[in-house]
Amino acid sequence: MTVVRDTHEAYGAVFEERGERALPREFGRPERTQRAVRNAVGVTEHAYGVLLVTGDDRREFVDNAVTNTVPSEDGRGVYALLLDPQAGIRTDMYVYEAGDKLLCFLPPEVVADLADEWRENVFIEDVEIRDATADFGVFGVHGPKATEKVASVLHQSGAPDAPLSFVRGEIYDHGVTVIRTDSPAGEEGYEVVVAADGASDVLDTLITRGLNAAPFGTRVWESLTLEAGTPLYPYDLKGRVPNVLGLRGALDFEKGCYVGQEVVSKVENRGRPSKRLVGLRLDGDAVPENGLDVRDGERTVGELTRAAWGESVGAPVAFALVDYDTDAETLTVATADGGRDAARVDLPFVVGSDRSARVPDYPE
Numbered sequence: 001m002t003v004v005r006d007t008h009e010a011y012g013a014v015f016e017e018r019g020e021r022a023l024p025r026e027f028g029r030p031e032r033t034q035r036a037v038r039n040a041v042g043v044t045e046h047a048y049g050v051l052l053v054t055g056d057d058r059r060e061f062v063d064n065a066v067t068n069t070v071p072s073e074d075g076r077g078v079y080a081l082l083l084d085p086q087a088g089i090r091t092d093m094y095v096y097e098a099g100d101k102l103l104c105f106l107p108p109e110v111v112a113d114l115a116d117e118w119r120e121n122v123f124i125e126d127v128e129i130r131d132a133t134a135d136f137g138v139f140g141v142h143g144p145k146a147t148e149k150v151a152s153v154l155h156q157s158g159a160p161d162a163p164l165s166f167v168r169g170e171i172y173d174h175g176v177t178v179i180r181t182d183s184p185a186g187e188e189g190y191e192v193v194v195a196a197d198g199a200s201d202v203l204d205t206l207i208t209r210g211l212n213a214a215p216f217g218t219r220v221w222e223s224l225t226l227e228a229g230t231p232l233y234p235y236d237l238k239g240r241v242p243n244v245l246g247l248r249g250a251l252d253f254e255k256g257c258y259v260g261q262e263v264v265s266k267v268e269n270r271g272r273p274s275k276r277l278v279g280l281r282l283d284g285d286a287v288p289e290n291g292l293d294v295r296d297g298e299r300t301v302g303e304l305t306r307a308a309w310g311e312s313v314g315a316p317v318a319f320a321l322v323d324y325d326t327d328a329e330t331l332t333v334a335t336a337d338g339g340r341d342a343a344r345v346d347l348p349f350v351v352g353s354d355r356s357a358r359v360p361d362y363p364e
Helices: 005-010 030-039 058-063 108-120 146-153 196-208 218-227 261-269
Strands: 014-018 021-026 042-045 049-054 076-083 089-097 101-106 128-131 136-142 166-171 174-180 189-195 275-282 293-296 299-310 315-323 330-335 338-345
Touching (some): 021 042, 021 218, 030 218, 108 128, 166 196, 218 299, 218 315, 299 330
Antiparallel strands (some): 049 101, 089 101, 166 174, 299 315
């Protein structure tokens, strides 16, 4: 359950379930809202589950499990993956060092099981793991005027500059942590973390005080991130080897062992994965279903992982995971009503005020 349902309802939210959480799907007129985010700034509640990891061995414990090096400096974070033994992605996460603890932000549907698993894997280490999802509200501020928005309401600190760094300050007399994001929407972006008892005040302040901001939900977020070339869990990520998604920024090949590292390294060392993630702009107005076959002539070369209406593009757009050597400029999506032509588009579809750090990056 969102910690601020009443506030969302006051702005006309329609909800959806993610794990055990209810989050706003939309606030009405999503296309208009998406334009507002692209042109100015919008505010959303992010669908995070939160793991709180404490103890002297916390960094080593988490570092041994994930694909990127966990930071040791207070105020810094990293984007990382958790893999299975075959190097398929189990989940993605952000890990932040916050003085005497690590905060791990994950998809809400995986956080409870991962908390149990990690607790079972603690032996002699000084590590404690707690599901702290209900303790926090996490709100995203995204758009070309996001920095101006944050500056208009944040006190006792300035907005952080470096991606995945954070500062501490106050909004509406509540202590907050403000994180500079890695721009998954392709725009300037921040996340504001606040204790649950101050979440309603902070959300209302972010929307209505200082520079006004449009509230938006998961529907607009999925479209913004697709336009920006950002793969999302679970649609584009779950079960897939990170190399085929071009997620090189989530991998540190020099760090110590993590589950699936050997498999990932072998794929990387071959220089070219078997598949790659590409962008498609489809003919017509209907948004196709996820999972449909993608064809090059009569040959099936892949499948759609995620599709949405691209308001900034003026057409349905999609990610497709296709054979790496597919070079056709026009492909066909196999729908129940027949084939639909789709033009292959270099990612990102939209270049906004910033560039997503997760745009697929493949070796030459």
